[in-house]
Amino acid sequence: QESHLNRLATLATSSLPVGAILNRYLEGFSKNIPLARIDGVVQQLADRMVEAGHFVDVSLNEAEVEFTQQDRLDAIDQACYALGVGVGPADLTNSLNLVWTSAENGFNWSSPLVTISMLVSAGVASNQSMDLLHTAWNHGYRGRELELLGKAVVGSEQSSEAANMVVDLLLADHTMDAVFENLETLRGSPKSGFTPGEVHDPPS
Numbered sequence: 001q002e003s004h005l006n007r008l009a010t011l012a013t014s015s016l017p018v019g020a021i022l023n024r025y026l027e028g029f030s031k032n033i034p035l036a037r038i039d040g041v042v043q044q045l046a047d048r049m050v051e052a053g054h055f056v057d058v059s060l061n062e063a064e065v066e067f068t069q070q071d072r073l074d075a076i077d078q079a080c081y082a083l084g085v086g087v088g089p090a091d092l093t094n095s096l097n098l099v100w101t102s103a104e105n106g107f108n109w110s111s112p113l114v115t116i117s118m119l120v121s122a123g124v125a126s127n128q129s130m131d132l133l134h135t136a137w138n139h140g141y142r143g144r145e146l147e148l149l150g151k152a153v154v155g156s157e158q159s160s161e162a163a164n165m166v167v168d169l170l171l172a173d174h175t176m177d178a179v180f181e182n183l184e185t186l187r188g189s190p191k192s193g194f195t196p197g198e199v200h201d202p203p204s
Contacts, residue, residue: 010046016053017073020080021046045080052079055092063100071109075099078113085121091130092116098137108143115150122154124163132163139170149179156186 021042028038056076060067067075075096082092098112112133119129136149149166156162162183169179 014050014053015069015073016049017077020049020077045084048083049076049080052076052083055079055089055096059093059096060100063097065100067100074110075113078110078117082113082117082120085117086126087116087120087129088126091126094130095133098133102142108147111143111146112137115146118147118150118154119159119163122159124153124159128160128163132167135167135170139173141176145176152180152183156183158186162186 024042024045025038028035028041053076056072056079060072060075079092079096082095083089087095095112095116099109102109102111116126116129116133119132120126124132132150132153133146136146141149153159153162153166165182165186166179169182174182
């Protein structure tokens with residue numbers, strides 16, 4: 001028990017979030033998983049949390065934007081998840097740069113991290129996901145629109161093919177409606193929730 005508390009204390013004194021660690025312990029206990037196995041998983045998570053904290057703090061210092069401590073902790077949580085699903089370090093850094101830009105312009109700052117994590121966890125390669133993210137960003141996708149685009153790609157039967165198609169459509173300057181309508185031809189599940197012509201405001 002002392003080692004578990006020490007691990008949590010180390011994260012807390014390093015100004016890193018401990019909620020995910022606590023949740024993993026509670027989840028393991030609720031499923032009667034042996035403590036040794038829980039410890040192995042938690043240690044990997046803690047290591048990723050430290051790595052995520054490094055990426056967030058370095059990029060945040062370089063961006064020189066004002067961020068609350070809670071927002072910083074939330075960004076580390078998101079970055080930790082991104083690393084866990086396979087987002088590469090360089091792509092994570094590039095995503096974080098968009099995060100700070102989102103925050104400065106009043107959009108949901110987490111959208112770039114949420115979107116690239118969504119794509120990579122669905123099997124789209126990290127560099128391909130970053131290419132889609134940057135292309136969509138450069139063509140005006142922000143906040144909820146960016147997340148809905150990622151959800152629509154993930155909802156298709158072939159996510160990698162859909163990602164390539166979206167990049168091609170965006171580079172050809174297709175409208176947002178046209179992009180989502182073309183994605184519907186590849187979908188194998190219910191619609192993403194995007195309605196052509198609908199105006200999406202940044203979440204409050």
